[in-house]
Amino acid sequence: MSGHEHWADSAGAYVLEAMPPDEREAFEAHLTTCAACREEVEELRPAAAALPMASPPMLPPPGLKDRIMAEVEREASLVAQPGEGADRPRPRRRARLTMLTGWRLAPVAAGLLIAGVLVGAMVGRGAGSHSVEASVMVPGASAEVRVDGDQGTLVAARLPAPPRGRVYEIWVMSKGSKAPRPTSVLFVPRGDGSAVAAIPGDVSDVHQVLVTDEPRGGSESPTGRLLVSATMS
Amino acid sequence: MGLDLRSLADEEVIQLVRRGDARAFEVIYERHSPAAFSLAYRMMGTRAGAEDVTQDAFLSMWRSGARYDRARGSVRTWVLGIVHHRAIDALRRVMVHDRRRTGDEGIEERFESEVRTDVEAARREEAGTVRVALESLPSDQSQVIELAYFGGFTHTEIADMLDAPVGTVKGRMRLGLKKMRAQLGEGRVAV
Numbered sequence A: 001m002s003g004h005e006h007w008a009d010s011a012g013a014y015v016l017e018a019m020p021p022d023e024r025e026a027f028e029a030h031l032t033t034c035a036a037c038r039e040e041v042e043e044l045r046p047a048a049a050a051l052p053m054a055s056p057p058m059l060p061p062p063g064l065k066d067r068i069m070a071e072v073e074r075e076a077s078l079v080a081q082p083g084e085g086a087d088r089p090r091p092r093r094r095a096r097l098t099m100l101t102g103w104r105l106a107p108v109a110a111g112l113l114i115a116g117v118l119v120g121a122m123v124g125r126g127a128g129s130h131s132v133e134a135s136v137m138v139p140g141a142s143a144e145v146r147v148d149g150d151q152g153t154l155v156a157a158r159l160p161a162p163p164r165g166r167v168y169e170i171w172v173m174s175k176g177s178k179a180p181r182p183t184s185v186l187f188v189p190r191g192d193g194s195a196v197a198a199i200p201g202d203v204s205d206v207h208q209v210l211v212t213d214e215p216r217g218g219s220e221s222p223t224g225r226l227l228v229s230a231t232m233s
Numbered sequence B: 001m002g003l004d005l006r007s008l009a010d011e012e013v014i015q016l017v018r019r020g021d022a023r024a025f026e027v028i029y030e031r032h033s034p035a036a037f038s039l040a041y042r043m044m045g046t047r048a049g050a051e052d053v054t055q056d057a058f059l060s061m062w063r064s065g066a067r068y069d070r071a072r073g074s075v076r077t078w079v080l081g082i083v084h085h086r087a088i089d090a091l092r093r094v095m096v097h098d099r100r101r102t103g104d105e106g107i108e109e110r111f112e113s114e115v116r117t118d119v120e121a122a123r124r125e126e127a128g129t130v131r132v133a134l135e136s137l138p139s140d141q142s143q144v145i146e147l148a149y150f151g152g153f154t155h156t157e158i159a160d161m162l163d164a165p166v167g168t169v170k171g172r173m174r175l176g177l178k179k180m181r182a183q184l185g186e187g188r189v190a191v
Helices: A010-015 A021-031 A035-054 A062-079 A107-115 B010-018 B022-044 B047-063 B075-093 B118-135 B139-149 B155-162 B166-186
Strands: A121-123 A129-133 A142-148 A151-157 A166-174 A181-187 A195-199 A206-215 A226-231
Touching: A010 A021, A010 A035, A010 B166, A021 A035, A035 B022, A035 B075, A035 B118, A035 B139, A035 B166, A062 A151, A062 A195, A062 B022, A062 B047, A129 A226, A142 A226, A151 A206, A151 A226, A166 A195, A181 A195, A181 B047, A195 B047, B010 B022, B010 B075, B022 B047, B022 B075, B047 B075, B118 B139, B118 B166, B139 B155, B139 B166, B155 B166
Parallel strands: none
Antiparallel strands: A121 A129, A129 A142, A142 A151, A151 A195, A166 A181, A166 A206, A206 A226
């Protein structure tokens, strides 16, 4: 099914993002071997890229910029913090095994729980601000949640890139809750594996912060591999 | 004394964003958020949906360290590509029959951005060229292109909707884009 005949006429659907994920992946594999399809994709791509200009022009509400910049500045201040390396969580102080209960772990995640590094330590507790060290299931990677008042920010280092076609999603589990709640935060680490992401809402009632890999648009309940887990209380 | 970020080209500003410069990111937001929001509104059909998509898209650009690749087009194309992805993801999370393409606000609330600079005037002109190119296609071709690009529907969903073979739908997409490409080339749109 990888011959050119099978894919003739597909370039348009591809540049319009109108292919289902499986077909898109198969077509991308075909593109690596078919110069004719590659040429056609390059020919059609500018037409698809021009389509947004056909939208009636509108101004975003001013409040949107304020919300976005508030998150950006909060995260930028952590990246720019002097001292220990803002995008590098502090070294772990102690480790203890912990059980993640009350939500469905993917089978792969269960395996990783055994093989991975399980750490849950609270460090740097100060007046109004402290850091909670997280368990990271990948050797060499590290993460913590920095809490300032009722605001929390995930700061991670040396995270691997998520699997192809997937992104990382942050989940929160409230005290007394048995299932994690999705947040709107989907992210891909920077090239050096660092990531800083503000956790939306008030974290004072949050028992656990979790990160899994999910399909590109995120999920309503976890489907992927558990990567990070921070027990807040 | 300080660097005047607003005098820099997008490609230079992006380098600063990559290093975690929030002010540089603000410049990118100011330059491209009107186009981003317009696209998001066109796709989502509601102001709230458009705000969510625009916010998610810009924060993901920031968090990924602005993984912009100059070889793949302008910063604007990159930004709008991310918005498009995010909107498609949001639309595909919703059941097809729940989708509404009509807006939730009256026309009076769809306030247009003002033309303030030569750059914006040029963009307005280009936008007109793109609209003409799209509208001048045979309706069966513009229809599948709009359903796919702005509606976030897959070719199989469109084929079901129109009761047409998938191959026909794909063919119309390809042919329509080919004609648009030729027309935009003639109109010298910066694509």
